[in-house]
Amino acid sequence: METIAFYLFAALTITMFTYTVMSSQALFALSSMAAGMIMISAFFFLLDADFLGVVQIIVYTGAVMALYAFGMMFFDTTRAVKEHNTSKIMVLTLSTLAAVLVIAIVTMPLIADNIGAVFPEPAGVDNPKAVGIVLFTKYLVPFEVAAVMLLVAMIAGIVMAGKKMDRSLTKMKEEEITMLRQEETLQKVTL
Numbered sequence: 001m002e003t004i005a006f007y008l009f010a011a012l013t014i015t016m017f018t019y020t021v022m023s024s025q026a027l028f029a030l031s032s033m034a035a036g037m038i039m040i041s042a043f044f045f046l047l048d049a050d051f052l053g054v055v056q057i058i059v060y061t062g063a064v065m066a067l068y069a070f071g072m073m074f075f076d077t078t079r080a081v082k083e084h085n086t087s088k089i090m091v092l093t094l095s096t097l098a099a100v101l102v103i104a105i106v107t108m109p110l111i112a113d114n115i116g117a118v119f120p121e122p123a124g125v126d127n128p129k130a131v132g133i134v135l136f137t138k139y140l141v142p143f144e145v146a147a148v149m150l151l152v153a154m155i156a157g158i159v160m161a162g163k164k165m166d167r168s169l170t171k172m173k174e175e176e177i178t179m180l181r182q183e184e185t186l187q188k189v190t191l
Helices: 002-022 026-046 050-074 088-118 127-135 140-164 174-190
Strands: none
Touching: 002 026, 026 050, 050 140, 088 140
16 A cells, blocks of 8 residues: 555646746646645655654645745746846855855764763653654754744845835826736737
8 A cells, every 4th residue: 555655646746846947837837845744744754754744734834835835925926037146155165054054064964973971862752752762852952043044035035025025006196006006918929
């Protein structure tokens, strides 16, 4: 039965992510990506890693997909993205900082191998509690770095979305909204 379930979930996962890549509609791609993330959690449940399966659903399907959905609402997904990096020093600084963070995240568990003597794992602890103890002792620095990186990404998304909101539909007259919609329709037709 496990073999049948594995092949079924494998086929569904590949199908969902293939549709994510091949779809031209952003909403359909986002929905199929969420379904693919749920199918990945099925593999954890098959391996009796219930905690990881639930975390996969909550974190990826819930939080990350909601973040993508908010990003899609703020940005025009049909327009081509044009980047203007005028400052090479800024690019070099951010790249160096990212490389240092990656090295720190990779090396912290290696450095923290001896932390088990300081924080011994108590006997008779169930799986989620043991995961919490290890996460907040041995892997505390990578956990906090990941939290800071997600916070910076969220703030950057909000700032970039705020720059796009130069017109408020609630403050416009009905004629202006009609003209704006006609311009958008003309732009889509010409593309």
